[in-house]
Amino acid sequence: MGGVQNKASRTAQQVALFRALETARGHDRVFDDPLAVRFLSGGYRWLARAARVRPVGLRLSRFIDSRWPGPRPSAVARTRLIDDLVVAALRGGARQVLLLGAGYDSRAYRLPGMSRVAVFEADHPATQAVKRRLIRGAVRPERRGHVTFVPVDLLVEDLGEALLRNGFAALEPTVVVWEGVTNYLTEAAVDATLRRLADLTATGSRLVLTYVDRRVLDGVIDAGAVAGGGQAGRGAVDVRVRPGAPGRLSRRAGHAARSRHVHPGRGRPLSAAARAT
Ligand SMILES: C[S@@+](CC[C@H](N)C(=O)[O-])C[C@H]1O[C@@H](n2cnc3c(N)ncnc32)[C@H](O)[C@@H]1O
16 A cells, blocks of 8 residues: 555555465475464455465465566565564664564564564554554563554654654664565655654664665556566566665665665575575
């Protein structure tokens, strides 16, 4: 969904479905997200349950990939990649985590080390209300005490004020995950958010974000053209990126000059996900 509706995000459910399907694959899955299925409603939940029968799950993934090439393996690949980056940041001394546009991200409840730090889940109020209700039903109170929910519409509200009101500690080493969200915002909202993050986090903090090439969003070119070589069917949403853009973005907002661009197809988690069907 875009950020403007007052309904819970449909795309957040779709990402949860992809994670539930990957989890259902069993022994060769690239991550285990047992909560993903709990976020699904109606037909999506039924599909995720049916996918536990392995041949059904494999056919379902193949069908999804043939109809909508790219988004499913992209979601799987980036989930694992970001899991690894967050765990590494926690081992490196991050003391708080901000999941920005958290949707049905369950990292707060499933990644090692998360329960020892403060985790802030910031999201559009409509999606967050649904998530909070589902989390209350799925996660025991003692396993969610480290999580603070911050309702915020990034298109119209100031992220900094919302975070500080809810106990976010300014200038602590922080890892920020901004996954699958920037393409729903305006350029002004992205800039404002990046500036706030630069103001609010300590030197050495980490920001992990995904983005979609502007030309794809504007319909100027097809995603496959950016991926190159007609790889859209096997690629990821992150395939649709222009190398270098995160560096420019983050420098503009006053972040550290060091940024690493991860291109699909390089690195183990991505290639593991690429053969996920
Ligand atoms: C595709 S989902 C990704 C969710 C999550 N990051 C993940 O990867 O599972 C997009 C998310 O962006 C959030 N979002 C969209 N517009 C927003 C806005 N204006 N303010 C805050 N969040 C917004 C939605 O609520 C949703 O949770």
